[in-house]
Amino acid sequence: MTRLQKVLWAAVAVAVIAAGGLAVYGSRAPEVATDTASSVSAAFELTDHDGVVRTAEDFRGKWSLVFFGFTNCPDICPTTLGEIAQVMDDLGPQADAVQPLFISVDSERDRPDQLAEYVPQFHPSILGLVGTPEQIEAAAASFKIFYERVPEETAPDGYTIGHTSQVFLFDPDGGFVRLYGYGTPAPEITADLRARIDAHG
């Protein structure tokens, strides 16, 4: 066995051990964020895609679906935007009780006018929000979400952004209710929202 082969097998072994660890703890993964649920709150001051300064209080009285992304994101963000658009269509009249909010974590490129030409294309009910780097940081801290600018030569402008891809649900009083993991099918979200709206009255 060459030295290189030894190193390679060592890498495989470390991964196998890590995989074992993940199998034990990874199955609890969706609950990781829920563990901190009590501390998740929607506190922010951001500018919407019409140029209006908004805070979480503006959306009280409706169920809020909040998710994060950036408009140069070709895969995850349009998929979630499309999923939420489907939910809003399927909710019918009950859609009036729901406000989807798309918060950009890319203050460098996403200005309100960029969001205005992008976000409503998915569904007119979805409101895009963005702010200064400090405002986004403050919002992220409140929602307990993660985002990071990652240098990527092959991405537009040489960077991409890793970010929390779950959808957050807040009740009409602004209380955190739950997360929908990335890829939760629209019908599942719709059914869950229906039940909650019916129960809430």
Added chain:
Amino acid sequence: MRLFGIAAFALALLTTAPPVLAGGEDVVIEDAWSRASIGTSRPGVAYMTLQNTGAEPAVVTGLRTNLAMMPMIHASTTDAQGVTRMSHMEEVKIAAGEAVALEPGGLHVMLMDLQHPMVEGESYALSVIFADGTEATIEVPILGIAARGPSD
């Protein structure tokens, strides 16, 4: 999980036989679709399924289309904390008899430097280039901006 990427790469290096590769004629590409774009300033996306009907692995090494100057394969991965990241794939291997799906939330073609807007209802030609030098060219239909699958 960068660790698993390294491990997979290590394992691949250890187990790779001398390369005898399948190519364009053995790979059937189905269910290709794209989302409409708004203008040309943001990257577009394409999804498809690549089925390797050959007896040898096939390796996708590149893409070409008049629609975008830099078409490339990227992978979105979501970790246990629900954080999604995107990384560039130099190549994508399709084992003999297996299929690889490029679908939302996973592997996808990122279309950088769009040359014109992607209009719903139109289509464009995309060539998939394989390691053996062969190519497979498909026509990709452009669906609505909020499409989530090939039948939307």
